[in-house]
Amino acid sequence: xxxxNKRLIFILAGVPILLLIPLIAMQFSNAVNWxxxxxxxxxxxxxxxxxxxxLVLRKVKSAKSRxxxxxxxxxxxxxxxxxxxxxxxxxxxxx
Numbered sequence: 001x002x003x004x005n006k007r008l009i010f011i012l013a014g015v016p017i018l019l020l021i022p023l024i025a026m027q028f029s030n031a032v033n034w035x036x037x038x039x040x041x042x043x044x045x046x047x048x049x050x051x052x053x054x055l056v057l058r059k060v061k062s063a064k065s066r067x068x069x070x071x072x073x074x075x076x077x078x079x080x081x082x083x084x085x086x087x088x089x090x091x092x093x094x095x
Contacts, residue, residue, distance in 0.1 A: 004058060011047070011050035011051065014046075015043055015046045015047050016043075019039055019042060019043055022039075022042075045077060045080060049076075053073050053074070056069045056070050
């Protein structure tokens with residue numbers, strides 16, 4: 001098995017493992033209150049981020065470009081996650 005395929009399997013296995021963290025936390029605390037749609041959206045975000053980084057690692061040859069593109073993908077993931085969690089880009093609606 002090539003290292004590329006091992007990375008892909010790691011990404012595909014890592015997403016449900018990461019989603020187990022809030023699922024287990026919900027059993028012990030009322031502070032974590034995720035609905036099914038929250039799990040679906042986070043799964044899509046995690047899987048999309050992992051697969052985009054994998055695509056960059058497979059297609060881009062320059063190490064510097066790989067690093068910059070993967071950093072951009074991760075930063076985008078973090079910004080979307082923060083927006084969905086707490087709304088860091090608050091919209092001011094005034095009448």
